[in-house]
Amino acid sequence: MEKRVVFNEDHCKSCELCVGICPKKIIKLRTELNRQGYHPAFVSDEDQDKCISCALCARMCPDAVIEVRRPQ
Amino acid sequence: MSEVTVFYGLYGSGKSEVSINYALRLAEKGRAVTIVDLDAVTPYFRVRDVRERLLAAGVNVVSPKDSIRHADLPVLPEGIRTVLLQGEGDVVVDVGGDPTGARVLGGLKDALRPDARGLFVVNAMRPFSRTLDEAQEAVRGVTSSAGLPPGGLVSNTHLGESTRIEHIAKGLEFTGSLGLCLGLPVVMVGVPDWLKSRDEGLAKVLGGVPPLYLERHLLKPWETTE
Amino acid sequence: MSESMLMKGNEALAEAAIRAGCRFYFGYPITPQNEISEYMARRIGEHGGVFVQAESEVSSINMVYGAAGAGGRVLISSSSPGISLMQEAISYIAGAELPCVIVNMSRGGPGLGGIQPSQSDYFQSTKGGGHGDYRIIVFAPATIQEGCDLMATAFDVADKYRNPVMILGDGMIGQMMEPVVFPEVVDVAGLPAKPWATTGNEGRKANLINSIYLDPEELDTHNWKLEEKYRKVRENEVRYEIVHGDDAEWFFVAYGTVARICMSVIQRLRKDGVKVGLVRPISLWPFPDEAFEKVVGQAKGFLTVEMSTGQMVEDVRLAVNGRKPVYFYGRTGGAVPTPRSVERRLRDVIEGRVPSQSDYFDRVGGGKS
Amino acid sequence: MIPVYTRPKSLTNVVTHYCPGCPHGIAHRLVAETIDELGIQGKTVGVASVGCSVFAYNYFDVDFQQAAHGRAPAVATGIKRVTPDSIVFTYQGDGDLASIGMAEIVHAAVRGENITVVFINNAIYGMTGGQMAPTTLVGQKTTTSPFGRDPKTQGYPVKVSELLATVKGAHYVARFSLHNPANIQRAKQGIKKAFQNQIEGKGFSLVELLSTCSTNWGMTPQNALKWLEENMLPEYPLGEFKTGEGE
Known part of the structure; x- marks a missing residue:
């Protein structure tokens, strides 16, 4: 399955602005740390199809971490 | 009959030396002379810098008072209106360079005698007066902001210490042409005094225009003997 | 023209x-x-x-x-x-x-x-x-x-x-x-x-x-x-001029227009047989130490003339490095040293009336004279 | 799948030094998107200022000059006069632009300098550790207004956009906010207009972007955005103060 929303997790600083803005509340923080020592944001594989590709998360993200796509 | 003579021109034309020498010449003839330092734009080499020498020669000097003579402010000398309105004897006015400096005279227009003579000093070896077009523009700019139409031209083409007779000749030719363009007579030609004795061809070069022999008064520090 | x-x-x-x-x-x-x-x-x-x-x-x-x-x-x-x-x-x-x-x-x-x-x-x-x-x-x-x-x-x-x-x-x-x-x-x-x-x-x-x-x-x-x-x-990029480097015993050190005042003094003094010359730095930085190397051997001393209370003279002293005395004459604030006062100062130096260079901070004659 | 949102190519692929949730990153992204969309990456020259965005040149893949504190508009003037075909922008914070650099920004506007200014207003000095800025709100506590900014001794916040809107030479002056996606989208349009104006030779354009400093405000990034909305918006109304229309 192709993902609708992809996080460049190494660049994430877990500010959670995406978490707060997501209308579907599907963005979560990982328990693991990334290279910078943050818990990166992600959308689980199972939640990918709940994503509506609104891209609010990407618009809010200060670190240009998020790429959003939609089906043809 | 006393006279009021105003020297104006672009800066660097040699107005101040012309004014100083002209005033001294009048004084030598036994006339009562006042020289007015109306240069509000040039910071160095001004009539006020040779005040003592002029006073010693019997020339009355009206210049900004000593306490502010070195200020870079457009300071008008005290008493200038009195001299222009009520002064007895001849008055020589050295106006600061360019239209900017000439504006100062414009502000004193009402105090100027109607027969005051404006003489425009031309040095054709200076920027902005090397072509007839440029020079005409300069005359228009300066005399209109001075508010005093020119009554004649003073040919004062020179290269400082490097002046030679040929510069005088070419300058005179240039000023003559300028005079033709503007309908103005060339009333005087400035000649460094050391050229007076050095060249016998001088009289021919002058061709009847009266010379004003110029002794340099505004000296550079290394030119003085003090 | x-x-x-x-x-x-x-x-x-x-x-x-x-x-x-x-x-x-x-x-x-x-x-x-x-x-x-x-x-x-x-x-x-x-x-x-x-x-x-x-x-x-x-x-x-x-x-x-x-x-x-x-x-x-x-x-x-x-x-x-x-x-x-x-x-x-x-x-x-x-x-x-x-x-x-x-x-x-x-x-x-x-x-x-x-x-x-x-x-x-x-x-x-x-x-x-x-x-x-x-x-x-x-x-x-x-x-x-x-x-x-x-x-x-x-x-x-x-x-x-x-x-x-x-x-x-x-x-x-x-x-x-x-x-x-x-x-x-x-x-x-x-x-x-x-x-x-x-x-x-x-x-x-x-x-x-x-x-x-x-x-x-x-x-x-x-x-x-x-x-x-x-x-x-x-x-x-060192630039300088030495005047009378062939025979001078005393050297003015000056730059800019002050060097020209010194030059007029040199012309006058030479008529009196005083062997005086000039080191004129043209590049102030880099300072022309090299010019002093050329003349320090023949020089009896250096008189630095400046329109300051003594700034370049410090570099002159570094260049001369104690080998010969370095004297100073200065005017400030827009007062320009007159040729006559510069001449007098050099004559005083030559005739020993100015204290030796240990008295380098002495600015006698540095004011109006 | 069709891409809806991708990382702008005018941004370098590095992690910024900004604190988590800092809207500098949002503003950077909007500027980079604009550069991409206008196709001007190869002729854009940025001027970084002194403040948290001092390293902006590390994050934009365009030529950059780093300017002394407050002087970015003067530096940008120099660049633009030498290379009028370059698209020159400054990126300045409120300490840099509205305090030490007030003369430079006003006179760049007065000259109608054909440059684009991105101005981040977060009501505090971030870089130096949370001191009072010229834009700090009345009553706002900072390390140098520990009892809250008192107008009696510390004056009132300066309203840069309103002030510059009075300058005839300024072509476009507008204030936006970065506190939610809708406003971010509007800010993007403003930034794009400010660059477009320069391309069209219309002269000085400035976009003020209300921003947060969660670290020095002492809040989570989300709470900081809420604080911005509740406290800064009343003091700093959004809108286009000058659009150059009718000139």
């Missing part, structure tokens, strides 16, 4: 800059150098150049930083208090290694001081002036002709080392008039390319003009790289 023109020093420097390919001038009014701005305002446009009168000296020198960084041949001019205001940006320009030419027609200080000529900005000009480890190259012309010739050199040297070059005149150089023959007009298109300039990164990696090095090791490396450049400048 010949190519000679009668020029005021300020105008002449402006014209010389245009002829040297300067197309960008930024300024802010201050006496006694306003004719540079006024001339540029009238003339630089005729050559496709740009004149901007900034809101302050601070802003004008930062325009120079931007313009030099974008690859322009840039001139700025001011006088002492204005140059003080520019020091922060001059430090940035030196740190970011940008070429530009700065004219300082210096006037008396400290503070607002006066508008008459002075040489009291020697320390500021030659020792860096602003914060940090850097130097600017300083040329001090004694005649207007020399100023014009040095202007062309200044732009080339600035480009060559990517460093600010200052033309340090006293107000006298700016205000007096002398005949000048201008140097050839430089073909701007033929000037060396500046691949480091910020002209847009089309087809190449992005360029950065910068002086931040927060890592101490990196900044240390950068500073030593600058120092290596300054070493090359010291090697290659």
